[in-house]
Amino acid sequence: MRLFNRKYKIHRQSTAERIILPLFLVFFGCFMLLPLLYIVNTAFKPLDELFLYPPRFFVSRPTMKNFRDLFVIMSDSWVPFTRYLFNTVFVTAIGTAGHVILASAAAYGMEKFDFPGKKLMFSSVVLSLMFSSVVTSIPNYLIVSKLNMIDKLWAIIIPALQSSLGLYLMKQYMVTNVPDSLLESARISGAGEWRIFFEIVMPIVKPAWLTLIIFIFPGLWNATGGVMIYSEQIKTLPVALAQIVTGGIARAGVASAISLVMLVLPITMFVVTQSSIMETMATSGIKE
Amino acid sequence: MKNSIIIKMNKLSDSLKNRYRYDVKRFKKNKVAYALVMPFYCLFFVFTVLPVFLSIILSFTYFNILESPQWIGFTNYINLFLNDEIFILSLKNTLIFAVVTGPVSYLASFIFAWLINELPRRIRTIVVLIFYAPSLSGSAFLIWQLMFSSDRYGYFNSFLLRLGIIKEPILWLTDVNYIMPIIIIVALWMSISTAFLAFIAGLKSIDKSMLEQGAIDGIRNRWQELWFIILPTMKPMLMFGAVMSITNSFTVASVSTELVGFPSTDYAGHTIVTHLMDYGSMRFEMGYASAIASVLFAIMITANKVIQRLLQKVGN
Numbered sequence: 001m002r003l004f005n006r007k008y009k010i011h012r013q014s015t016a017e018r019i020i021l022p023l024f025l026v027f028f029g030c031f032m033l034l035p036l037l038y039i040v041n042t043a044f045k046p047l048d049e050l051f052l053y054p055p056r057f058f059v060s061r062p063t064m065k066n067f068r069d070l071f072v073i074m075s076d077s078w079v080p081f082t083r084y085l086f087n088t089v090f091v092t093a094i095g096t097a098g099h100v101i102l103a104s105a106a107a108y109g110m111e112k113f114d115f116p117g118k119k120l121m122f123s124s125v126v127l128s129l130m131f132s133s134v135v136t137s138i139p140n141y142l143i144v145s146k147l148n149m150i151d152k153l154w155a156i157i158i159p160a161l162q163s164s165l166g167l168y169l170m171k172q173y174m175v176t177n178v179p180d181s182l183l184e185s186a187r188i189s190g191a192g193e194w195r196i197f198f199e200i201v202m203p204i205v206k207p208a209w210l211t212l213i214i215f216i217f218p219g220l221w222n223a224t225g226g227v228m229i230y231s232e233q234i235k236t237l238p239v240a241l242a243q244i245v246t247g248g249i250a251r252a253g254v255a256s257a258i259s260l261v262m263l264v265l266p267i268t269m270f271v272v273t274q275s276s277i278m279e280t281m282a283t284s285g286i287k288e
Numbered sequence: 289m290k291n292s293i294i295i296k297m298n299k300l301s302d303s304l305k306n307r308y309r310y311d312v313k314r315f316k317k318n319k320v321a322y323a324l325v326m327p328f329y330c331l332f333f334v335f336t337v338l339p340v341f342l343s344i345i346l347s348f349t350y351f352n353i354l355e356s357p358q359w360i361g362f363t364n365y366i367n368l369f370l371n372d373e374i375f376i377l378s379l380k381n382t383l384i385f386a387v388v389t390g391p392v393s394y395l396a397s398f399i400f401a402w403l404i405n406e407l408p409r410r411i412r413t414i415v416v417l418i419f420y421a422p423s424l425s426g427s428a429f430l431i432w433q434l435m436f437s438s439d440r441y442g443y444f445n446s447f448l449l450r451l452g453i454i455k456e457p458i459l460w461l462t463d464v465n466y467i468m469p470i471i472i473i474v475a476l477w478m479s480i481s482t483a484f485l486a487f488i489a490g491l492k493s494i495d496k497s498m499l500e501q502g503a504i505d506g507i508r509n510r511w512q513e514l515w516f517i518i519l520p521t522m523k524p525m526l527m528f529g530a531v532m533s534i535t536n537s538f539t540v541a542s543v544s545t546e547l548v549g550f551p552s553t554d555y556a557g558h559t560i561v562t563h564l565m566d567y568g569s570m571r572f573e574m575g576y577a578s579a580i581a582s583v584l585f586a587i588m589i590t591a592n593k594v595i596q597r598l599l600q601k602v603g604n
Contacts, residue, residue, distance in 0.1 A: 017510055025403045025415075028396070032477065033418050038443075039431045054446045102328040109324030118321075121329055128336050129531050130592040132539040134561050135585045136339035138568050138577050139346065143334060162331035165482070193320040215482070222426030227569045238427060252434055259428040266424040267417070274413060281489030285524020286531065 039263070042256035043067070050253055066253035070261075073244055073254070079232050081240065087153060088237035092220040095157045099216045100209045102161055107170035108201055112183060122171070126286070128164040144228055155228035156236075160220055166212040172283045173208040174201075207276035214273055218266045238262065340585065346578035353572050364579035375580070377555050378563040381468065382538060382584075385559060386591070388472055390537035393479035394530060400480065401487035402514070416488060423481035432474050433547055436460035461548050467556040474547060475540050483529030490525035494518060519602050526602060530595050538588050541565065560584050 037057075042050070044062035074081035109115075110122050133140075140159060149155040178201055186196050202209075224239045241258045244251070270277075347364055349357035368375050404415050422429070435443040438459040445457040460466050494517075502517045519526070541561035544550075548557040550566075560580060568577035 014509070021403055025400065028400065029415060029418055032422055032480070035431050035435065035477065036418075036421060036425075036428070038435065039428060042431070042434065051441070053440060054450055055441050055443055057443070102331070105324040106328035109321045113318050113321030113324075115318035115321045115325075118325075121325065124337055125332065127589075128332075130535060131340075131585050131588040132535050133336070134539050134541070134564065135581045135588070136336060136343060137564070138574055138581060139339035139342035140335060141568075142342070142574075143339065158331065159335045162328060162335050164332065164336065167328060167332075197324070218424050218426060242427065256431065256434075259425070259431065262426055263421075263424070263428055266426075267421055270420065270424060271413075271417060274416065277485060278489045278492060281486045282493040284486045284528050285490065285522075286527040287524045 036263075039256045039259050042252055043260045045253055047253065066257040067261075069254050070244070070257050077240070079235075079240075083233060084235060084237045084240040087234060088221065088223075091153055091156050091223060091236060092217065095160045095220045096213055096216050098157070098161045099163060099166055100212050103163070103166035103170050103212060104202065104205060104209065105197065107167050107174055108178075108197055110167075111171045111174040112178070112180070125164045125167055129168060133159075141227065149228075151229055151231050151234060153225075153229075153234060156220070156223050156225050160216065160223075163216055165215060169211055169215075169280060169284055170205065170208050172285070173205055173211075173280050176283055177208075178204055207279045210273040210276040211280035214270055214277055217269060221266060222262065343578045343581050343585070346575055347582045349575040349578075351573075351575040351578075353574060357575060360575070364576050365583075367576070368579055368583065374555055374558060375560075375563055378558040378560050379583075381556075381558055382540075382560045382587075384468065385472060385475070385540055386534075386537040389475050389479060389540070390533050390591075393476055393537065394483060394533040396476070397480055397484035397529060397533070398487050398526075401484055401491055402518075405488060405491040416485075419480045419484060422478050425478065427546070429474050429478055429543060430546060432470070432477075433461070436470060436547075438462065462553050464554050464556040467548050467552055471540065471544050471547065471557055475537075475543050478543070479533070479536055481536070482532040486525050486529050486532070487522070490522045491518070494521055523599065523602060526599050527596060530599055531592055534591050534595060535588060538584065538591070560587075 041057060041059045043066055044064070045059045046061060046063045046065060049056065049059060049061065110118055144150055144155050144159070147158075149158065182200065183196060186200055191200070222238050223236055224242075225234070225236060229235060241262070244254060244258065346357060348359060348361060350360050350363075351357035400419055404412055404419070407415060437443070437445070438457055438461060440446055440449065440457050442457065442460070444460065445454075448454045449457070458466065460470060498517055498521070499513060502513055507513050507516060539561055540559055544552065544557040544559055544562055545565075550562060552558060560583070564577055564580045564584070567573045567580060
C-alpha cells in the first residue's frame with residue numbers, strides 16, 4: 001500500500017519524498033506515542049515487574065492490581081473519594097456548559113450585530129489570545145478574594161467561563177457558516193431575536209461548540225485550583241490523586257494507573273468530536 | 289469671524305447631538321446584542337482586561353496583601369533588572385526556551401499536519417490522535433520522570449548502561465547540563481496542540497483545483513507547491529497558529545516545577561513564570577510579582593507583533 005496516495009498526480013515524487021517523509025512521520029509518531037504507551041504498560045505491571053532489572057518497556061503479565069490498590073487507597077482517605085470526584089465533575093460540567101453558552105451568545109452578538117463598542121471589544125479579545133493568563137494571575141487572585149470566592153469551587157469555574165479562545169473560534173465559525181440572509185428571512189417570518197439564536201443559530205454552530213468543549217474541558221478536568229482552594233473537602237480529583245503519588249518506583253504502577261484513568265475521558269472526547277473540530281478550525285485564521 | 293465660529297460650533301454641537309441620537313438609537317436597536325455579549329464580556333473584563341491594568345499599576349507599588357499598596361515608582365523594575373540575578377537567569381532560560389520550543393513546535397505542527405493531510409482518512413484520524421493526545425494529558429507528562437529516573441531503573445539510564453555508552457547512571461533531573469534540554473523535550477512533546485489542529489483543518493480545506501491549476505502553471509514539485517500555493521492560502525491559519533505557539537512557549541512552568549523540582553538545581557530550570565509564582569504565591573510580594581508579570585506581558589505581546597509582521601511576508 002502506498003501510504004501517501006495522492007488522488008491527483010500532478011508532479012513527480014522524488015525518492016526523498018517517498019521514503020524520507022514517511023519515515024520522518026513514523027519517527028516522530030513514535031516519539032509522541034511511546035510515553036503514552038509507557039503509561040499504559042506501567043499501569044498494568046505487577047510489582048515485581050516494576051522492580052525488574054533491566055527495566056522492560058512492555059508488560060509481560062498484565063494485572064489489575066494497581067487499579068485495585070488505587071481503589072483501596074481511595075476508600076481509605078479521610079475525605080470520601082466520591083467528594084473529590086463530585087468536585088471535579090461539578091467544575092467540569094458547569095464550567096464547560098457555561099463557557100459554551102456564554103461564548104456562543106457573545107460571538108453571535110459580535111458577529112451579527114453592529115453596536116457601539118463592538119470593535120474595541122473584539123480587538124481586546126484578539127489581543128488577549130497573545131498573552132497567557134499567567135500574566136494576570138496576581139490581580140486575579142485579588143479579584144477572586146474581593147468577590148468572596150476564595151476556597152469555593154466558583155474560583156475555578158467563573159474565570160474559566162471567559163476564555164477568549166472560545167469566543168474567537170465561535171465568532172470565526174459564524175462568519176462563514178451562519179449566513180445573514182438566513183437570519184433576515186427568519187426575522188421577516190416573525191421570529192424573535194432570542195428564538196433565532198437558540199433555534200436557528202445554535203443548531204448550525206454545533207461543530208463549533210464541540211470544539212469549544214474540547215479546548216475548555218481538559219483544563220477544567222485537570223484543574224487543581226492552585227492557591228485559590230485550600231479546604232480538603234473542596235479539593236479536586238487531580239489534587240487528591242497527586243497526593244497519593246508520593247514518588248518512588250513502588251508507586252509508579254499506581255501513579256500510571258491514575259494518569260491512565262484521567263486520560264481516558266479527554267481522549268475519548270477528542271476521538272468522538274475530531275471531525276467537528278476540524279470543520280471549526282478551518283475557519284480559525286486571523287485575517288488582517 | 290466670530291459669527292462663523294459660532295455657526296461652526298452650532299454645527300458641531302448639532303452633529304454631536306445627531307451622533308448621540310444616532311448612538312442611542314443604535315443602542316436601543318441593539319439591546320439584544322448587548323444582552324448577548326455582556327454576560328461574557330463582563331466576566332472577560334473583570335478577569336482579563338482589568339487584571340492587565342491592575343498588574344501594571346501594582347508593579348509600581350510595594351504590596352504584601354496585609355498592608356495597602358505603597359507607591360514606589362520604578363523600584364521594582366530597577367531591582368528586577370539590576371539586583372535580581374535569579375530573575376536575569378530566569379529571563380535567559382525563558383528566552384532560550386521560547387526561541388527553541390516556539391519555532392520548533394510551530395514548524396513541527398505544520399510539517400506533521402502537511403504530511404498527515406495526505407494520508408488516507410482512517411489512518412489520518414488515528415495519527416492526528418497520536419500527535420494531539422500528549423497535549424490533552426494534564427499531568428501525564430510525569431511519566432517522563434520515570435523514564436528519566438536517576439537510578440538504574442530509569443528507562444534511559446538502563447538503556448544507555450546496557451549499550452555501554454555510560455558507565456554509571458546519569459542524574460538527568462538534577463544535573464544542570466540536562467535540566468534545560470529535558471524540559472524542552474517534554475514541553476515539545478506536549479506542544480503539538482491548537483496550532484496543529486488549525487493547520488490540519490486549513491490544509492484540508494485547500495481547494496484541490498488550485499493545486500491542479502498550479503501544476504499547469506509550472507509548479508514542478510511538492511516544495512514549490514508548498515511555497516507558492518499552500519502557504520499563501522493558509523496565511524490566516526499560520527497567523528493563528530503562531531499566536532498559539534508563542535503564547536505557549538513563554539509560559540512553561542509546571543513541566544519545570546514538577547519534573548526538576550522547585551527550585552531546580554542552581555535554578556537551571558527556573559523560568560519567568562516560576563519566578564513569578566515564587567514571589568506571588570510564596571513570598572506574597574505582590575508588587576514585585578506584578579512587575580515580573582508585566583515584563584512577561586510586554587515580551588509576549590512584542591514577540592507576537594514581530595512574528596505577525598514576518599508572517600505577512602510569507603509567499604509575497
